[in-house]
Amino acid sequence: MTEALAEAVNRLHNIKSAQDRLGVGRSTIFALLRSGELRSVQVRSRRLIPEQAIVDFINRLDQQAV
Numbered sequence: 001m002t003e004a005l006a007e008a009v010n011r012l013h014n015i016k017s018a019q020d021r022l023g024v025g026r027s028t029i030f031a032l033l034r035s036g037e038l039r040s041v042q043v044r045s046r047r048l049i050p051e052q053a054i055v056d057f058i059n060r061l062d063q064q065a066v
Helices: 003-010 015-022 027-037 051-065
Strands: 040-045 046-052
Touching: 003 040, 015 027, 015 051, 027 046, 046 051
Parallel strands: none
Antiparallel strands: 040 046
16 A cells, blocks of 8 residues: 555544544434535445545534634
8 A cells, every 4th residue: 555545544534433533423423424514435335534524524613603
């Protein structure tokens, strides 16, 4: 695996990792994905969430709180 590919993979979260990162449950993650509030990519049968999508989601929540 090339260094660039390894770095890109490290920036992708599986559902459990995204749950831990956001402090929410599995059903909340899927609801956010369904509504489009949280972006994801599909790699074969796996649904993965880019780190930047999590950061963007947190930033939107922060903006709404102001």
